[in-house]
Amino acid sequence: MIEPPFSQASENNKQVILEILERHLKNGDQVLELAGGTGQHAVHFAANLPYLHWQSSDIPSNVDSLNLRIVAAKLTNLPAAITIDVNHSPWISTKPTAIFSANSLHIMSADSVENFFNGINEVLQADGIAVVYGPFKYAGEFTTESNEDFDHWLKNRDPVSGIRDFEWVSELATKANLTLIEDNAMPANNQLLVWKKSK
Numbered sequence: 001m002i003e004p005p006f007s008q009a010s011e012n013n014k015q016v017i018l019e020i021l022e023r024h025l026k027n028g029d030q031v032l033e034l035a036g037g038t039g040q041h042a043v044h045f046a047a048n049l050p051y052l053h054w055q056s057s058d059i060p061s062n063v064d065s066l067n068l069r070i071v072a073a074k075l076t077n078l079p080a081a082i083t084i085d086v087n088h089s090p091w092i093s094t095k096p097t098a099i100f101s102a103n104s105l106h107i108m109s110a111d112s113v114e115n116f117f118n119g120i121n122e123v124l125q126a127d128g129i130a131v132v133y134g135p136f137k138y139a140g141e142f143t144t145e146s147n148e149d150f151d152h153w154l155k156n157r158d159p160v161s162g163i164r165d166f167e168w169v170s171e172l173a174t175k176a177n178l179t180l181i182e183d184n185a186m187p188a189n190n191q192l193l194v195w196k197k198s199k
Protein backbone atom coordinates (compact mmCIF):
# COMPACT_ATOMS: atom_id res chain seq x y z
CA MET A 1 0.00 0.00 0.00
CA ILE A 2 1.30 3.47 -0.88
CA GLU A 3 1.43 5.76 2.15
CA PRO A 4 -0.29 9.14 1.66
CA PRO A 5 1.98 12.21 1.78
CA PHE A 6 2.35 13.79 5.22
CA SER A 7 3.08 17.36 6.32
CA GLN A 8 4.11 18.08 9.91
CA ALA A 9 3.01 21.72 9.44
CA SER A 10 -0.53 20.60 8.49
CA GLU A 11 -0.61 18.30 11.48
CA ASN A 12 0.39 21.21 13.74
CA ASN A 13 -2.02 23.78 12.31
CA LYS A 14 -5.15 21.76 11.47
CA GLN A 15 -6.78 22.11 14.90
CA VAL A 16 -6.21 25.88 15.27
CA ILE A 17 -7.55 26.42 11.75
CA LEU A 18 -10.59 24.23 12.51
CA GLU A 19 -11.42 26.35 15.57
CA ILE A 20 -11.74 29.42 13.32
CA LEU A 21 -13.52 27.61 10.48
CA GLU A 22 -16.13 26.40 13.00
CA ARG A 23 -17.11 30.01 13.64
CA HIS A 24 -17.69 30.73 9.95
CA LEU A 25 -18.98 27.54 8.35
CA LYS A 26 -22.59 26.53 8.78
CA ASN A 27 -24.89 23.60 8.17
CA GLY A 28 -25.12 22.73 4.47
CA ASP A 29 -22.08 24.72 3.36
CA GLN A 30 -20.43 23.51 0.16
CA VAL A 31 -16.72 24.11 0.63
CA LEU A 32 -14.19 24.03 -2.20
CA GLU A 33 -10.58 23.55 -1.08
CA LEU A 34 -7.84 24.66 -3.48
CA ALA A 35 -4.32 23.20 -3.31
CA GLY A 36 -5.35 20.41 -0.93
CA GLY A 37 -1.81 18.96 -0.71
CA THR A 38 -1.64 15.96 1.62
CA GLY A 39 -5.38 15.87 2.43
CA GLN A 40 -4.73 16.17 6.18
CA HIS A 41 -6.77 19.39 6.32
CA ALA A 42 -9.62 17.98 4.21
CA VAL A 43 -9.96 14.86 6.38
CA HIS A 44 -9.69 16.73 9.68
CA PHE A 45 -12.21 19.41 8.71
CA ALA A 46 -14.71 17.06 7.03
CA ALA A 47 -14.59 14.66 10.01
CA ASN A 48 -15.12 17.45 12.55
CA LEU A 49 -17.70 19.42 10.56
CA PRO A 50 -19.99 16.61 9.36
CA TYR A 51 -22.81 19.05 8.55
CA LEU A 52 -20.97 20.43 5.53
CA HIS A 53 -19.69 19.09 2.21
CA TRP A 54 -15.91 19.39 1.65
CA GLN A 55 -14.64 19.19 -1.94
CA SER A 56 -10.87 19.20 -2.10
CA SER A 57 -8.78 19.74 -5.23
CA ASP A 58 -5.22 20.10 -6.47
CA ILE A 59 -3.26 20.36 -9.70
CA PRO A 60 -3.20 17.25 -11.94
CA SER A 61 0.24 16.07 -10.75
CA ASN A 62 -0.84 16.10 -7.07
CA VAL A 63 -4.45 14.97 -7.11
CA ASP A 64 -3.72 11.22 -7.01
CA SER A 65 -1.53 11.50 -3.92
CA LEU A 66 -4.12 13.82 -2.31
CA ASN A 67 -6.75 11.14 -2.91
CA LEU A 68 -4.75 8.44 -1.10
CA ARG A 69 -5.76 9.97 2.23
CA ILE A 70 -9.19 11.26 1.18
CA VAL A 71 -10.44 7.98 -0.28
CA ALA A 72 -9.06 5.99 2.70
CA ALA A 73 -10.98 8.27 5.11
CA LYS A 74 -14.34 7.09 3.66
CA LEU A 75 -16.25 10.14 4.89
CA THR A 76 -19.65 10.68 3.30
CA ASN A 77 -19.17 14.46 3.20
CA LEU A 78 -15.71 14.20 1.59
CA PRO A 79 -15.79 13.01 -2.04
CA ALA A 80 -12.63 12.23 -3.99
CA ALA A 81 -10.60 15.32 -4.76
CA ILE A 82 -10.93 16.86 -8.22
CA THR A 83 -8.34 18.45 -10.49
CA ILE A 84 -8.16 22.23 -10.33
CA ASP A 85 -5.25 24.36 -11.46
CA VAL A 86 -6.15 27.93 -10.55
CA ASN A 87 -4.80 29.05 -13.95
CA HIS A 88 -7.39 27.07 -15.89
CA SER A 89 -10.93 28.36 -15.66
CA PRO A 90 -13.73 27.57 -15.30
CA TRP A 91 -12.63 25.58 -12.25
CA ILE A 92 -15.99 23.88 -11.70
CA SER A 93 -19.61 24.21 -12.81
CA THR A 94 -21.07 24.40 -9.26
CA LYS A 95 -21.07 27.45 -6.97
CA PRO A 96 -19.51 26.75 -3.56
CA THR A 97 -20.58 28.72 -0.51
CA ALA A 98 -17.02 28.76 0.86
CA ILE A 99 -13.48 28.46 -0.49
CA PHE A 100 -10.49 27.42 1.62
CA SER A 101 -6.81 27.25 0.79
CA ALA A 102 -3.74 26.83 3.03
CA ASN A 103 -0.11 27.51 2.27
CA SER A 104 -0.64 27.96 -1.45
CA LEU A 105 -0.24 31.66 -2.29
CA HIS A 106 3.49 31.67 -1.45
CA ILE A 107 4.06 28.54 -3.56
CA MET A 108 2.29 29.49 -6.80
CA SER A 109 3.47 32.34 -9.07
CA ALA A 110 2.18 35.91 -8.72
CA ASP A 111 0.15 35.44 -11.95
CA SER A 112 -1.40 32.33 -10.40
CA VAL A 113 -2.29 34.30 -7.26
CA GLU A 114 -4.16 36.76 -9.52
CA ASN A 115 -5.94 33.84 -11.19
CA PHE A 116 -6.71 32.40 -7.74
CA PHE A 117 -8.73 35.52 -6.89
CA ASN A 118 -10.27 35.82 -10.39
CA GLY A 119 -11.48 32.24 -10.03
CA ILE A 120 -12.94 32.92 -6.60
CA ASN A 121 -14.84 35.86 -8.06
CA GLU A 122 -16.23 33.56 -10.77
CA VAL A 123 -17.34 30.64 -8.63
CA LEU A 124 -17.98 31.75 -5.04
CA GLN A 125 -21.63 32.43 -4.19
CA ALA A 126 -22.68 35.89 -3.02
CA ASP A 127 -22.36 36.08 0.79
CA GLY A 128 -19.93 33.14 0.64
CA ILE A 129 -16.61 33.26 2.43
CA ALA A 130 -13.04 32.79 1.25
CA VAL A 131 -10.48 31.64 3.83
CA VAL A 132 -6.75 31.71 3.18
CA TYR A 133 -4.06 30.48 5.57
CA GLY A 134 -0.35 31.22 5.26
CA PRO A 135 2.45 33.71 5.87
CA PHE A 136 2.23 37.33 4.64
CA LYS A 137 4.34 40.51 4.63
CA TYR A 138 2.81 43.72 5.97
CA ALA A 139 3.91 47.17 4.70
CA GLY A 140 6.75 45.41 2.87
CA GLU A 141 8.12 43.85 6.07
CA PHE A 142 8.32 40.22 7.09
CA THR A 143 6.52 39.58 10.37
CA THR A 144 9.54 37.63 11.69
CA GLU A 145 13.13 36.81 10.74
CA SER A 146 12.15 33.17 10.27
CA ASN A 147 9.58 34.19 7.63
CA GLU A 148 12.32 36.16 5.83
CA ASP A 149 14.55 33.04 5.88
CA PHE A 150 11.61 30.99 4.64
CA ASP A 151 11.08 33.47 1.76
CA HIS A 152 14.76 33.07 0.70
CA TRP A 153 14.42 29.31 0.90
CA LEU A 154 11.26 29.38 -1.24
CA LYS A 155 12.85 31.62 -3.91
CA ASN A 156 15.99 29.45 -4.08
CA ARG A 157 13.80 26.43 -4.67
CA ASP A 158 11.58 28.18 -7.24
CA PRO A 159 12.04 31.85 -8.19
CA VAL A 160 8.29 32.33 -8.81
CA SER A 161 7.44 31.49 -5.19
CA GLY A 162 7.61 33.94 -2.29
CA ILE A 163 5.71 35.31 0.68
CA ARG A 164 3.08 37.73 -0.64
CA ASP A 165 2.35 41.28 0.44
CA PHE A 166 -0.86 41.46 2.43
CA GLU A 167 -1.69 44.80 0.74
CA TRP A 168 -1.33 43.34 -2.79
CA VAL A 169 -3.42 40.30 -1.89
CA SER A 170 -6.01 42.65 -0.36
CA GLU A 171 -6.21 44.62 -3.62
CA LEU A 172 -6.78 41.42 -5.59
CA ALA A 173 -9.44 40.38 -3.09
CA THR A 174 -11.21 43.73 -3.37
CA LYS A 175 -11.27 43.40 -7.18
CA ALA A 176 -12.80 39.94 -6.66
CA ASN A 177 -15.69 41.49 -4.69
CA LEU A 178 -14.33 40.23 -1.37
CA THR A 179 -14.40 42.23 1.86
CA LEU A 180 -11.94 41.31 4.59
CA ILE A 181 -13.79 40.39 7.77
CA GLU A 182 -10.94 38.88 9.81
CA ASP A 183 -7.16 38.78 9.87
CA ASN A 184 -6.25 36.22 12.54
CA ALA A 185 -2.65 35.93 13.76
CA MET A 186 -1.87 32.21 13.98
CA PRO A 187 0.93 30.12 15.51
CA ALA A 188 4.18 29.68 13.55
CA ASN A 189 4.03 33.21 12.10
CA ASN A 190 1.04 32.61 9.85
CA GLN A 191 -2.23 34.43 9.29
CA LEU A 192 -5.72 33.21 8.59
CA LEU A 193 -7.59 35.70 6.41
CA VAL A 194 -11.36 35.56 6.03
CA TRP A 195 -13.26 37.47 3.34
CA LYS A 196 -16.94 37.72 2.53
CA LYS A 197 -18.17 37.98 -1.06
CA SER A 198 -20.46 40.89 -1.75
CA LYS A 199 -22.01 39.88 -5.11
Ligand SMILES: C[S@@+](CC[C@H](N)C(=O)[O-])C[C@H]1O[C@@H](n2cnc3c(N)ncnc32)[C@H](O)[C@@H]1O
Nearest residue numbers: 010035036037059062085086102103104107108
Ligand atom coordinates in the same frame (compact mmCIF):
# COMPACT_ATOMS: atom_id res chain seq x y z
C1 LIG B 1 2.84 23.85 0.38
S1 LIG B 1 1.58 22.95 -0.44
C2 LIG B 1 0.21 23.22 0.66
C3 LIG B 1 -0.67 22.04 0.72
C4 LIG B 1 -1.75 22.06 1.81
N1 LIG B 1 -2.79 23.03 1.50
C5 LIG B 1 -1.17 22.31 3.16
O1 LIG B 1 -1.48 23.33 3.80
O2 LIG B 1 -0.39 21.46 3.61
C6 LIG B 1 1.20 23.95 -1.84
C7 LIG B 1 0.11 23.40 -2.71
O3 LIG B 1 -0.18 24.33 -3.78
C8 LIG B 1 -0.56 23.59 -4.91
N2 LIG B 1 -0.48 24.42 -6.13
C9 LIG B 1 0.62 24.92 -6.71
N3 LIG B 1 0.30 25.57 -7.83
C10 LIG B 1 -1.05 25.49 -7.97
C11 LIG B 1 -1.98 25.95 -8.95
N4 LIG B 1 -1.57 26.63 -10.04
N5 LIG B 1 -3.28 25.68 -8.78
C12 LIG B 1 -3.71 24.98 -7.69
N6 LIG B 1 -2.87 24.52 -6.73
C13 LIG B 1 -1.56 24.77 -6.87
C14 LIG B 1 0.43 22.42 -4.88
O4 LIG B 1 0.06 21.36 -5.72
C15 LIG B 1 0.43 22.07 -3.39
O5 LIG B 1 -0.57 21.13 -3.08
